[in-house]
Amino acid sequence: MIAAPNARNLLVPALLAFLLLLPVYTSLSGNTFLLTLFTRILILALAATSLNLILGYGGMVSFGHAAYLGIGGYAIGILASEGVTSGFVQWPIALAVSALAALVIGLLCLRTRGLYFIMITLAFAQMIYYVGAGLARYGGDDGLTIQRRSQFGGWLNLSNKTMFYYLCLALLLATIYLVWRLVNSRFGMVIQGARSNERRMRSIGFPTFRYRLTCFVIAGTLCGLSGALLANHTDFVSPAMMYWTRSGDLIVMVVLGGMASTFGPLIGAVALLVLEEALSGITEYWQIILGPLLLLVVLFARRGIDGLLDVSIFPRLSPAKALEAKVGRG
Amino acid sequence: MIYFIEQCLNGVQLGMMLFLLAAGLTLIFGIMDLVNLAHGSLYMVGAYFAATFVGWTDNFLLGVALALVATLIVGMAVEVVAMRRLYGRDHLDHVLGTFGLILFFNELVRLLWGPAGMTLPLPAWLNVAVPLLPGLFYPLYRLVIIAVTIAVALFLYVLVMRTRLGMLIRAGASNREMVGALGINIKLLYTLVFGLGAALAGLAGLMQAPILTVQIGMGENILIVAFVVIVIGGIGSIRGAFVASLFVGMVDTIGRAFFPDLLRLILTREAAATAAPALSSMLIYLLMTAVLVLRPEGLFPVSNR
Numbered sequence: 001m002i003a004a005p006n007a008r009n010l011l012v013p014a015l016l017a018f019l020l021l022l023p024v025y026t027s028l029s030g031n032t033f034l035l036t037l038f039t040r041i042l043i044l045a046l047a048a049t050s051l052n053l054i055l056g057y058g059g060m061v062s063f064g065h066a067a068y069l070g071i072g073g074y075a076i077g078i079l080a081s082e083g084v085t086s087g088f089v090q091w092p093i094a095l096a097v098s099a100l101a102a103l104v105i106g107l108l109c110l111r112t113r114g115l116y117f118i119m120i121t122l123a124f125a126q127m128i129y130y131v132g133a134g135l136a137r138y139g140g141d142d143g144l145t146i147q148r149r150s151q152f153g154g155w156l157n158l159s160n161k162t163m164f165y166y167l168c169l170a171l172l173l174a175t176i177y178l179v180w181r182l183v184n185s186r187f188g189m190v191i192q193g194a195r196s197n198e199r200r201m202r203s204i205g206f207p208t209f210r211y212r213l214t215c216f217v218i219a220g221t222l223c224g225l226s227g228a229l230l231a232n233h234t235d236f237v238s239p240a241m242m243y244w245t246r247s248g249d250l251i252v253m254v255v256l257g258g259m260a261s262t263f264g265p266l267i268g269a270v271a272l273l274v275l276e277e278a279l280s281g282i283t284e285y286w287q288i289i290l291g292p293l294l295l296l297v298v299l300f301a302r303r304g305i306d307g308l309l310d311v312s313i314f315p316r317l318s319p320a321k322a323l324e325a326k327v328g329r330g
Numbered sequence: 331m332i333y334f335i336e337q338c339l340n341g342v343q344l345g346m347m348l349f350l351l352a353a354g355l356t357l358i359f360g361i362m363d364l365v366n367l368a369h370g371s372l373y374m375v376g377a378y379f380a381a382t383f384v385g386w387t388d389n390f391l392l393g394v395a396l397a398l399v400a401t402l403i404v405g406m407a408v409e410v411v412a413m414r415r416l417y418g419r420d421h422l423d424h425v426l427g428t429f430g431l432i433l434f435f436n437e438l439v440r441l442l443w444g445p446a447g448m449t450l451p452l453p454a455w456l457n458v459a460v461p462l463l464p465g466l467f468y469p470l471y472r473l474v475i476i477a478v479t480i481a482v483a484l485f486l487y488v489l490v491m492r493t494r495l496g497m498l499i500r501a502g503a504s505n506r507e508m509v510g511a512l513g514i515n516i517k518l519l520y521t522l523v524f525g526l527g528a529a530l531a532g533l534a535g536l537m538q539a540p541i542l543t544v545q546i547g548m549g550e551n552i553l554i555v556a557f558v559v560i561v562i563g564g565i566g567s568i569r570g571a572f573v574a575s576l577f578v579g580m581v582d583t584i585g586r587a588f589f590p591d592l593l594r595l596i597l598t599r600e601a602a603a604t605a606a607p608a609l610s611s612m613l614i615y616l617l618m619t620a621v622l623v624l625r626p627e628g629l630f631p632v633s634n635r
Contacts, residue, residue, distance in 0.1 A: 055422075061421065061422050108622060108623070111622065111626050112622065112626055114421060115359070115365055115421055116565065118421060118425060119557040119558075119560065119561050120561060122557060123554060123557060123561070123615055123618060124615065127611075127615035130612065131611075131612065133607075133608075133611075134605075134608025134609075136603075136604055136607070244550070248429045251422075251425065251429070252429070255426055285437050285440065285441050287433040287434065287436065287437040288433075288434055288441065290430070290433055291430040291431060291433035291434030292434055294426060294427065294430030294433070295412055295427045295431065298416070298419075298423045298430070299427070302423070
C-alpha cells in the first residue's frame with residue numbers, strides 16, 4: 001500500500017518519534033512524572049491494542065477485557081509474594097494463566113451473540129473481580145503490594161524507569177506489529193469475514209467458532225502481558241485494576257482512537273489519558289466533561305480520531321463495510 | 331430453621347429489588363433495542379432524591395412519591411437529550427454512550443450532594459419487626475418491599491398486556507415504522523417507556539436506600555447482577571426477568587448464608603474461611619454459566635427477535 005500524504009501518515013510517525021524521544025526529554029528536565037504517566041499510557045495502549053483485535057477486527061464487543069489485566073497482574077503479585085521473583089518464571093505463568101482464563105471464558109461467551117456477549121463478558125469480569133477481592137491471603141479488597149519487581153538476571157532492570165519505559169514501548173510496538181500481521185493474514189481475513197457475515201463464512205467451510213476462540217485467547221494473553229507490566233509499574237495489584245469501569249476505559253480507548261485501525265488504540269490511549277490528566281487539572285469534577293464528550297464521540301465521530309485523520313473520503317472502506325456503515329445509520 | 335426462613339425472605343427481597351431493575355432494563359431493551367448501562371445511575375438518582383425529599387418534607391411517603399416523579403422526569407429528560415439519538419445504532423454505541431452518561435451522573439451527584447453519601451432513616455411506623463412465626467420476627471419494611479414489588483409486577487403485566495398503551499408498546503416493539511405510520515406518536519411513546527423504566531430503577535434505589543447507604547456508584551454493582559438476571563431470564567422477557575430475579579436473589583442470599591458451612595464439611599476450617607467469600611460471590615455467575623450452557627437464549631427466550 002502506498003502511503004498517501006494524509007493527516008494520519010503525519011501524526012503516527014510524529015507520535016512514535018515523540019514516544020521514542022520522551023525519556024531523553026524527561027532525563028534532561030528531570031520530569032519523572034511525565035515518564036511515569038507515559039509508561040502507564042503505553043501499558044494501557046497495549047491492553048487496548050489487544051482489545052482492538054477482538055472488538056475492532058473480530059466484532060466481539062468484550063466488556064470484560066480488564067479481567068485479563070487483573071489476572072496477569074495478580075499472577076505476578078501472587079508469585080512475588082510467594083517468593084518467586086524471577087521474571088523468566090513469572091511472565092510465562094502470567095501469560096499462560098491469562099490464556100487459560102480467556103479460553104474458558106471464550107468457550108462460554110462465544111456461544112452467544114450481540115447483547116448477550118456484552119453482558120456475559122461483563123459478568124465474568126465482575127466474577128473475577130470478586131475472586132480477587134475474596135483472596136484474603138493476598139490482600140483481598142485492599143490489594144497486594146509487590147516488594148520486588150520481576151527479576152531478569154543481568155538482562156533487564158525493571159526498577160530503572162527509563163529501561164522499563166523502553167521495555168513497555170518495545171512490547172507495545174511488537175504487539176501492534178503482531179496484531180497487524182495477524183489481521184492481514186488468512187487467519188485475520190477469516191476473523192474479519194466472520195464479523196461481517198458469520199453465516200456466510202461458515203457455509204463456505206470455515207469453522208468460525210474455532211477461529212474466533214483463537215482470536216479471543218490471543219487477545220486475552222496479550223492483555224495479560226499488559227497486566228504483568230502494569231503490576232510491575234505500580235508495584236501493586238488490587239481488584240480495582242479489573243473493575244468494570246476499567247474495561248469500559250479500554251473500549252473507550254479503542255473507539256476513540258479508531259476501531260480496526262493499526263495505531264488507533266495507541267492514539268486512543270494517549271488521547272484519553274492525556275485528556276483525563278488535562279481535565280483533572282482544570283476541575284476536580286472532570287468526569288462531568290468527559291462523560292458527555294464520550295457521548296458526542298459516539299454520536300458524531302464514530303470512526304474515532306483515526307477516522308477524523310483520514311482526510312480523503314472512505315479510502316480504505318471496502319464495499320461491504322460501507323454498506324454496513326450505511327445500514328447502521330438507517 | 332428460623333434462620334433458614336429468614337434468609338429465604340431476604341433472598342426474595344433481594345430478588346424483588348433485582349426484578350425492579352431488570353424489568354426496566356429488559357423493557358427498554360425489548361422495545362427500543364437499547365442497552366442502557368446508565369440504568370444503575372437512575373437507581374442511584376432515585377435514592378438520592380428520596381433521601382433529599384424525605385429530609386425536606388419530613389414525610390416519608392410524600393418524599394418517596396416526589397422522588398419517584400423526579401426520577402421519572404430525569405429519565406424522560408435523558409431520553410430526549412441523549413438516548414433518542416442512539417436508537418437504531420450499534421450496541422457498542424449504546425454501551426459507550428451510556429458509559430459516558432454514568433461518568434456524568436456519578437460526577438453530577440458528587441457535585442450536588444458531595445462525596446460523603448447519605449442515609450435515609452425509616453419512619454418509626456415502618457421500622458418495626460413483625461412476628462411471622464413463633465420466634466421469627468422479620469422487619470416490616472422488607473415485607474413492604476416484597477409487597478410493593480409484587481404490586482408493581484402485576485401493574486406491569488396489566489399495563490403491557492391489558493391496556494391500549496400496552497398494546498401500542500408491544501406493537502412498537504415488533505414494528506416501529508408501522509406503528510408510526512398508523513399515526514401513533516412513537517417518539518412520545520418511547521420517551522414514556524424510558525421514563526417508566528427509569529421510575530422502576532428509581533423505585534428500586536429508593537426502596538433499597540433505608541437498608542444500605544446512599545452513595546455514589548451504588549447502582550453499578552447491582553446493575554451487573556441485574557444483567558445476570560436478564561441473561562438467565564432471556565433478554566426482553568419480563569416474565570423471565572421475574573423468575574430469574576427470584577432465582578438469583580435466593581441463590582445469592584442462601585449461598586452467602588450457608589455456603590461457608592457447607593464448605594467446612596469438606597475443607598479445613600481455615601481453607602473454608604479463605605475460599606468461602608470468593609466462592610459464594612461467584613455462585614450467581616456459575617448459575618449464569620450453567621444456564622448458558624444448557625439454554626444460550628435464557629430460560630424464557632423471546633421468540634420474535
